[in-house]
Amino acid sequence: MNTTQSTATLRALVVEDNPADVALLKAHIATAPPGWIELQTAHTLEDAAQHLRFERFDVVLLDLSLPGSQGLDTFRFVHERCREAAIVVLSGLADETVAREAVRSGAQDYLVKDGVDANVLFRSVTYSVERRRITQRALKLQAELEHARKLATIGRITAGIAHEIRNPLQIVAYSANALAKRLAVSADEKSVKDIERIRSAAVRGERFVQELLEYGGDMTLRKTAVHLGVVLGHVAEDQDAAADEGGVRVTFETVGDLRGVVVDPHRIEQVLVNLVTNAVKQTGEGGVVAIRCERDSPTTVTVEVLDMGPGIEPEHLEHVFEPFFTLRAGGVGTGLGLAICKAIVEAHGGEITLANAPAGGALARVRLPVSGAAEA
Ligand SMILES: Nc1ncnc2c1ncn2[C@@H]1O[C@H](COP(=O)(O)OP(=O)(O)OP(=O)(O)O)[C@@H](O)[C@H]1O
Ligand SMILES: [Mg+2]
DSSP states (O other): OOOOSSSSSSSEEEOSSSSHHHHHHHHHHHSOTTTTTTEESSSSHHHHHHHHHHOOOEEEEEEOOTTTOOOOHHHHHHHHHHSHHHHHHHHGGGGHHHHHHHHHHHHHHOEGGOOOOOOHHHHHHHHHHHHHHHHHHHHHHHHHHHHHHHHHHHHHHHHHHHHHHHHHHHHHHHHHHHHHHHTTTTTTTHHHHHHHHHHHHHHHHHHHHHHHHHSSSOOOOOOEEOOOOHHHHHHHHHHHHHTTTTTTTEEEESSSSOOOOOOOOOHHHHHHHHHHHHHHHOOOOOEEEEEEEEEEEEEEEEEEEOOOOOOOOOHHHHHTSSTTTOOTTTOOOOOOHHHHHHHHHHHHEEEEEEEEESSSEEEEEEEESSSOOOOO
């Protein structure tokens, strides 16, 4: 047979009760390039169901007339059990109309047995598998689009609610603060504690709402060319001072020329603050959080934050960038920190990862394009 096929071997299931027809198919396939297709055979529907349950196929070659099942019933039975496989119906002249009906119901092609030769079989199977893959991809994209639409709607609703809640929360926090000061001299201990509880709950709520607005809000960047070492150096200093209370040091190192990096400095500061905050929380007293900022290629810079904490359990790693994923109990974390980092970094056309460092601790890595061409 004259063909140039170079892709991976196709896995096919032939569902056919007539041994002569199976033998004929095998004879056609024997003339195809070696490694093009690999056949399994099922003689009954039950047998086919078993194969489809436990194995993955690219294509099912299906005879519609089987013991105990005829025509479209046979097709429907197999179609319901095929997850990814294309179906090519094999029909006799007598049931060609039914075969066409099967194509309308989701089969990729049909072949009249008498007219099959090696070339016809090869073309039909190849195109059917390809058509099926294209359809699957289209369905997947459609589902993703639907999901994105839903998320966008939820985002808009959330932003609306967050705006409305932020003001009252600010008032509660402010008033509780003022009240606490005024009552500091005269109030009993219990009242002071109650007011402190109100204040800290309001502050927590306010922070949550602020993060929600940042995550769901507009990601327009105000980009400008900066010396990234200077911008991030300030963040490192502030974070070092803040971490001092818990006995953790934050160090900062730069490598290479970090001038002229085009970013939204405020947003990139925010990324580093979130990463360092996470790192400091995990690092015990006397430990160090090391920030390293490097011009690692003519077109990219990399910022790394390495901590001395316990690292991340492998089953949690794939979830850490999801909004609201947090392992900090008791409402301490909102789980939006890394989701915000990801949104900011991707809006800059960069990428962010979090992994366990070989020598222990977690390593967050942000890679950004120097020229910042991708305006969001
Ligand atoms: N450096 C780290 N080491 C170990 N685990 C980490 C580290 N950084 C993040 N994590 C894990 O990932 C989770 C998600 O982090 P993320 O910053 O998104 O949320 P959070 O810190 O819990 O809350 P917040 O919204 O206040 O930042 C954390 O709860 C923590 O379990
Ligand atoms: Mg965090």
